[in-house]
Amino acid sequence: KAGVTQTPRYLIKTRGQQVTLSCSPISGHRSVSWYQQTPGQGLQFLFEYFSETQRNKGNFPGRFSGRQFSNSRSEMNVSTLELGDSALYLCASSLEGSYFEPQHFGDGTRLSIL
Amino acid sequence: GESVGLHLPTLSVQEGDNSIINCAYSNSASDYFIWYKQESGKGPQFIIDIRSNMDKRQGQRVTVLLNKTVKHLSLQIAATQPGDSAVYFCAENRDQGAQKLVFGQGTRLTINP
Numbered sequence: 251k252a253g254v255t256q257t258p259r260y261l262i263k264t265r266g267q268q269v270t271l272s273c274s275p276i277s278g279h280r281s282v283s284w285y286q287q288t289p290g291q292g293l294q295f296l297f298e299y300f301s302e303t304q305r306n307k308g309n310f311p312g313r314f315s316g317r318q319f320s321n322s323r324s325e326m327n328v329s330t331l332e333l334g335d336s337a338l339y340l341c342a343s344s345l346e347g348s349y350f351e352p353q354h355f356g357d358g359t360r361l362s363i364l
Numbered sequence: 365g366e367s368v369g370l371h372l373p374t375l376s377v378q379e380g381d382n383s384i385i386n387c388a389y390s391n392s393a394s395d396y397f398i399w400y401k402q403e404s405g406k407g408p409q410f411i412i413d414i415r416s417n418m419d420k421r422q423g424q425r426v427t428v429l430l431n432k433t434v435k436h437l438s439l440q441i442a443a444t445q446p447g448d449s450a451v452y453f454c455a456e457n458r459d460q461g462a463q464k465l466v467f468g469q470g471t472r473l474t475i476n477p
Contacts, residue, residue, distance in 0.1 A: 254407070283463055293408075293453065293467040305462040340407050347463050350415060352398050355407035 251277055254356035256341050262362045268329040271359045273341030275322050279354075281347025282324040284316060287338040287358070296339075299324055300347045328361075336363045368456055368468040376474045383441040385471045387454035392435060398465070399428060399439045400453045408453060411439070441473075449475050 255274040263269050275282050284296040295308040299318035316326040322343075328335055338360050342353035368389045377383045389397075395416040400408035412423045414430050414437070421428050427440040441448055451470040458464045 281463060283465070285465070292469050293455075293465075295464050295466070298463050300462070306459055306464050308464070342407075342465075344463060349457055349460055349463070350396050350413075351463070352410045352413050353463060353465060354410055355400075357405070357407045 254341055254343050254354055256339075256356040256359050258359060259357070260360045260362075262364060263331050264364050265331055265333060267331050268327065269331060269361060270325050270327050271339055271341075271361070273324045273326075273343075273356060275324070275341075275343030276354060279343035279345050280322055281344045281353075282318055282322060283342045283344075283353055284324070284326050285340045285342065285355075286310075287340055288336075293340070296326065298347065305347070331363050333363050335361065337361060368454060368466050372471055373469065374472045374474065376476060377444050378476050379444060379446060381444055383439075383444045383448065383473060385439045385441075385452050385454075385473065387437050387439075387468050389435050389437070389454075389456055391456070391458070392432075394435075394456045394458075395460075396457045397428070397430065397437055398455045398457070399426075400455060400467075401448075401450045402453065402470070403450045411452075444473075444475055446475050446477070449473060 281300045283298040298306040318324045338358040340358045342355045398413040399411040402408045414421045425442045430437045455465040455467045
């Protein structure tokens with residue numbers, strides 16, 4: 251079974267632009283979460299989607315948004331990019347998104363802002 | 365504020381020795397903990413999890429211990445191999461109704477030949 255797939259792997263943007271990142275969960279998984287990883291702040295939760303609905307959101311500005319499609323694939327969008335948005339963006343999926351269920355991560359999209 | 369933290373940012377061990385990576389948490393209501401391994405250029409890989417109604421769980425070459433009294437958990441890796449070199453994170457699920465992982469800062473494990 252294929253793992254979580256994230257595209258693209260690397261992305262370079264300039265300040266003020268917007269970006270869309272894509273995530274395909276493990277087949278059959280219905281919950282998708284997004285995390286931002288930086289050297290300074292570590293791994294931080296962005297949001298979680300289940301059955302096309304956002305169930306939870308972290309402490310990030312409204313420039314960060316996401317959505318989930320009926321096939322469970324998810325996208326996240328960052329508008330008006332800032333230098334501080336440079337990070338590794340990780341997507342994770344789980345079967346039912348239940349509390350006692352581990353999430354499985356993709357290898358991330360490395361976003362660099364110039 | 366509430367947090368999940370690791371005691372040491374780096375740990376160096378001899379190949380073949382056992383490794384112990386520690387993690388402390390502050391939320392006494394935490395019920396579910398997960399250990400992840402992250403190798404360079406890759407995403408976190410699930411290793412093992414434990415619920416608060418257990419104090420020990422074993423996997424292949426790994427054991428997680430949970431001490432709820434002092435709010436501490438540890439990951440033990442037996443007979444450490446070069447392939448175990450990575451950053452190890454403990455995490456807890458903070459949302460009872462959904463999934464929201466809060467991660468520690470990570471411990472970088474280095475294996476000496």
